[in-house]
Amino acid sequence: MDWERNRLRVTSPKTEDAGKPHRVIPLFPLLKPHLEAAFAAAKAGDVFIFPEKYRDRAKGKRGWNGANLRTTMTKIVRKAKVDPWPRVFHSLRASCESDLAQSFPLAVVAKWLGNTPSVALRHYVDPTDAAFEQATGWQPRDAKNDAGATQKTTQARAATRQQEVPGVTEPLGIAGSRRLLATLEQSCPDVQRECMGIEPTGGLIQTPRRF
Numbered sequence: 001m002d003w004e005r006n007r008l009r010v011t012s013p014k015t016e017d018a019g020k021p022h023r024v025i026p027l028f029p030l031l032k033p034h035l036e037a038a039f040a041a042a043k044a045g046d047v048f049i050f051p052e053k054y055r056d057r058a059k060g061k062r063g064w065n066g067a068n069l070r071t072t073m074t075k076i077v078r079k080a081k082v083d084p085w086p087r088v089f090h091s092l093r094a095s096c097e098s099d100l101a102q103s104f105p106l107a108v109v110a111k112w113l114g115n116t117p118s119v120a121l122r123h124y125v126d127p128t129d130a131a132f133e134q135a136t137g138w139q140p141r142d143a144k145n146d147a148g149a150t151q152k153t154t155q156a157r158a159a160t161r162q163q164e165v166p167g168v169t170e171p172l173g174i175a176g177s178r179r180l181l182a183t184l185e186q187s188c189p190d191v192q193r194e195c196m197g198i199e200p201t202g203g204l205i206q207t208p209r210r211f
């Protein structure tokens with residue numbers, strides 16, 4: 001325990017051969033009071049959080065699988081008048097990782113819980129109820145205001161085009177393009193047409209030259 005920095009070191013036997021015998025996780029506010037209570041109740045000289053009786057059980061051939069942690073946890077769940085769920089510790093881990101992934105980058109969360117982002121997405125991280133509730137009222141960048149602004153901008157541009165080019169009162173198609181070019185030819189000298197990138201049509205609509 002690192003009380004000053006609010007961090008907790010967790011041993012990691014699975015990655016010990018890869019040179020990572022432990023990982024460091026934050027001491028979350030929901031967890032800290034319980035660890036402080038355990039620290040206050042600990043005997044002088046105690047080092048580990050789990051009681052010695054469970055550590056003694058874990059020294060057998062089955063390791064922690066022989067410590068009856070799941071049986072004890074199920075009793076605690078029933079005592080709290082909650083129906084036990086399947087795969088108790090796996091479900092707790094998945095629920096925790098799903099909640100953390102709503103607030104922190106998945107790569108960071110995966111480091112804390114000791115897996116990879118791909119494994120987390122495949123086995124642990126699921127959309128939470130809060131995410132579904134938030135999605136029911138979500139719109140990208142205030143879509144209603146954007147739509148209204150876009151409509152106003154389009155109408156303003158259309159009105160400007162009609163003011164600048166007399167006689168053009170409909171969307172530009174082939175016929176509208178011919179009228180537009182004819183109007184510009186009449187109002188622009190040859191030099192201005194060349195500067196604007198508009199060539200004489202010669203009876204055909206040609207692609208304007210790029211600047």
